[in-house]
Amino acid sequence: MSFNNISFILHQPQLSENIGACARAIKNFKFKNLIVVKPKPFFPNDKILATSVGAKDIIVKAKIHETLEFAVKKVDIIIATSARFRNKNIKHIKLKDLKKIDFNKKIAFLFGSEASGLSNKEISYANYTMLIPTNPDFKSLNLSHSVIIIAQTVATIISLEGSKYSKSKKVTLASKKHVQAMTNLCINKLEEKNFFKPLEKKPIMLENLRSIFSKMELSEKETRILSSVFASLAKKG
Known part of the structure; x- marks a missing residue:
């Protein structure tokens, strides 16, 4: 600590x-x-x-x-x-x-x-x-x-x-920077698909989306995987 x-x-x-x-x-x-x-x-x-x-x-x-x-x-x-x-x-x-x-x-x-x-x-x-x-x-x-x-x-x-925890050498918790980059990628891809409808509900939808990812305590590996998933889903055919 x-x-x-x-x-x-x-x-x-x-x-x-x-x-x-x-x-x-x-x-x-x-x-x-x-x-x-x-x-x-x-x-x-x-x-x-x-x-x-x-x-x-x-x-x-x-x-x-x-x-x-x-x-x-x-x-x-x-x-x-x-x-x-x-x-x-x-x-x-x-x-x-x-x-x-x-x-x-x-x-x-x-x-x-x-x-x-x-x-x-x-x-x-x-x-x-x-x-x-x-x-x-x-x-x-x-x-x-x-x-x-x-x-x-x-x-x-x-x-x-004192510390009751020991850091795992195999799992590294994703920083907020990585989580936000992944979240923003997800949001951008959803915007490309005109997902946020009706527009007046977009702010609350964004709040809920950020909240979901914020509380998950994702690892760096998991954010990379999800980022790849979001990018792939947005590709045509």
């Missing part, structure tokens, strides 16, 4: 103070990787740096992306935090279930914006959804509070429990 394998992704954060506080939170527990997707405020700015206090190095080294798809290309498993129930066929885990996750892999925790959280489209990139247990009559948590709770939990698991 390694602290370097863990990333914290802030999707479209709204407030500079929260971004700085999140950087401070992850450094409190020895994590280093902060990823910010399409932040509303200019990044970095003086307010972000000021509220990060001693974690300015986390801000300086943070990776900034315009899209979530690009941000997760090098991740193996995405765990999306959400306070809302999703009518999706995606595995939901509790905070205590994090001890079952293989932290030898590259793990990313995904957090939505303060204003609206994560949409179903963003959830479709995740392998799991997770709800931090709170007062059922007051579920809303500040973004940085959510980050620090998960950071502390994961740090404890890594420090105290």
